Amino acid sequence: MFAHTTSLTLRRSLLALALSALAGAASADVLHVELDTSGFGPLSWIDLQFNPGNMNGVVLAEVSLSHLSGFDASLAPELIGDVTGSAASGFHFANTTSWNDLFHAVRGKVSFDVTFSGLADPSFNTIQSAFSVSLYGADKVTQLGNAAADGSLLRLDWTPSAVAGGKGSVSTGYLDGANVSVSAVPEPSSWLMLGAGLAMLGGAVRRRNKAALPAA
Incomplete structure (x- = not known):
């Protein structure tokens, strides 16, 4: 009975570890966007x-796009404002202009990662930068x-951190x-924590099953 209780407690603890890793993932700075066209x-x-x-006059944010899939590079994209890059290397939206636009041909399932970066200062924490997707x-x-x-x-709205040196936050408008x-x-780090937790959980289950086998 004691061994069973200990095993149950261990499994619950390891499951909590795995869930905490996923909770950390939910607050990650990088967002993955998918569209099926x-x-x-x-x-x-x-x-x-x-x-x-x-x-x-202080501009707060920039946006980078990476891991692009479904973008048709055979048709020339239209870049307006402070946008640089390509479908192969990724695109970067800087902030020297108030409006930046990328118009690109796409086919089938389309996906990309969006990364926001920018200043963090308590005096700026009510000013948002907007990134939008249309088709x-x-x-x-x-x-x-x-x-x-x-x-x-x-539409993704990025808000600077209220703490100097802190991370901003992204909300879905x-x-x-x-x-x-x-x-x-x-x-x-979240993936490493999740992997370690699941590996330990698997080991605990295997040891319990082995202990439950009748003696030869």
């Missing part, structure tokens, strides 16, 4: 906009999906859940 036809155009907030048909005019009033299927999904990308 296959239902809209063989070719669509994604419109990615970044409007950096500023206060008294258009092959004609580059027809809006697709269940768009908000501003045409976006997704709008999400067309039928066509777009957003998830946090776990930090490497």
Whole structure:
């Protein structure tokens, strides 16, 4: 009975460790965005906009896109404002202009990671920077999906940290859940913690099962 109780307590503790790793993943700075455009036809155009907030001339944020999939590099993208990069290397939205836009051909299942970075200062913590995702048909005019009033299927609002040197926070201003999904990308430390917890849990279960086997 004591061995069973100890084993149960150990398993609960290890499960709590694994869940705490996932909780840490939910607060990660990097977000993963997915869209399935296959239902809209063989070719669509994604419109990615970044409007950096500023206060008294100080611009607060930048955005980087990485791990792009489904972007058709055979058609030239349209870059407006302070946007650089390519589908192969990723794109970067800087903040020297108030409006930055990437218009790119996409096919099928589309995905990318979004990383926000910027200043952290208590005096700026009410100023948001907005990143939005819209989708258009092959004609580059027809809006697709269940768009908000501003045409976006997704809007992410980044707010600077209220503590100097701290991390900012991202909130979802709008999400067309039928066509777009957003998830946090776990930090490497979270994956390591989760992996260690699950490995220890598996070891505990194997030891318990072995102990339960009848003696030969």
